[in-house]
Amino acid sequence: GAVVSQHPSRVICKSGTSVKIECRSLDFQATTMFWYRQFPKQSLMLMATSNEGSKATYEQGVEKDKFLINHASLTLSTLTVTSAHPEDSSFYICSARRGAAYYGYTFGSGTRLTVV
Amino acid sequence: AQTVTQSQPEMSVQEAETVTLSCTYDTSESDYYLFWYKQPPSRQMILVIRQEAYKQQNATENRFSVNFQKAAKSFSLKISDSQLGDAAMYFCAYRSSRGTDKLIFGTGTRLQVFP
Numbered sequence: 001g002a003v004v005s006q007h008p009s010r011v012i013c014k015s016g017t018s019v020k021i022e023c024r025s026l027d028f029q030a031t032t033m034f035w036y037r038q039f040p041k042q043s044l045m046l047m048a049t050s051n052e053g054s055k056a057t058y059e060q061g062v063e064k065d066k067f068l069i070n071h072a073s074l075t076l077s078t079l080t081v082t083s084a085h086p087e088d089s090s091f092y093i094c095s096a097r098r099g100a101a102y103y104g105y106t107f108g109s110g111t112r113l114t115v116v
Numbered sequence: 117a118q119t120v121t122q123s124q125p126e127m128s129v130q131e132a133e134t135v136t137l138s139c140t141y142d143t144s145e146s147d148y149y150l151f152w153y154k155q156p157p158s159r160q161m162i163l164v165i166r167q168e169a170y171k172q173q174n175a176t177e178n179r180f181s182v183n184f185q186k187a188a189k190s191f192s193l194k195i196s197d198s199q200l201g202d203a204a205m206y207f208c209a210y211r212s213s214r215g216t217d218k219l220i221f222g223t224g225t226r227l228q229v230f231p
Contacts, residue, residue, distance in 0.1 A: 032217055041222045104151050105219060107161035
């Protein structure tokens with residue numbers, strides 16, 4: 001089945017530094033990937049849609065300069081949290097769609113980011 | 117804009133019993149896709165079941181089935197013979213058949229399963 005690998009699973013960084021999270025589709029090509037943020041006991045909030053070879057589309061209220069998304073190949077999308085602050089601490093999840101929309105989306109296992 | 121509502125923040129069920137999770141949505145479209153996702157404590161999102169709006173027949177996947185009422189814009193999930201491993205957050209999601217490719221999630225229902 002379709003597998004999406006997300007790394008790292010956990011990361012702790014100091015305030016002011018940048019952190020990169022990778023999302024890879026292992027056995028399929030994903031022209032579109034999605035990045036979500038999830039606060040404790042809450043739903044997934046879509047941050048941006050990542051399109052291979054073009055600029056990401058950000059949801060309203062998401063800072064483009066804070067959350068840099070790059071989709072350089074058909075199997076890799078990255079989310080970089082720049083100049084991280086404690087309020088950026090959260091759970092970040094990527095997903096990709098394989099094939100027809102009916103088949104839904106495959107999700108990565110998520111990244112727990114803690115900014116200290 | 118489309119919205120998805122899950123009115124039950126928490127539900128509980130006894131092992132081997134049946135439980136139904138509610139989901140309603142709002143859309144002006146006639147063709148779309150609906151999904152139920154499970155998020156166990158590991159936080160890994162797992163697709164439970166899916167439904168295409170143009171299909172009248174309710175989807176089933178083993179112990180999981182849906183009651184899709186298009187006119188009422190309702191998409192409930194029934195879990196039969198509940199197991200301890202079913203304990204998780206369950207999210208209902210909507211996807212348009214055209215335009216944007218993104219999923220719209222409900223707020224989730226936490227399901228507890230008691231032995």
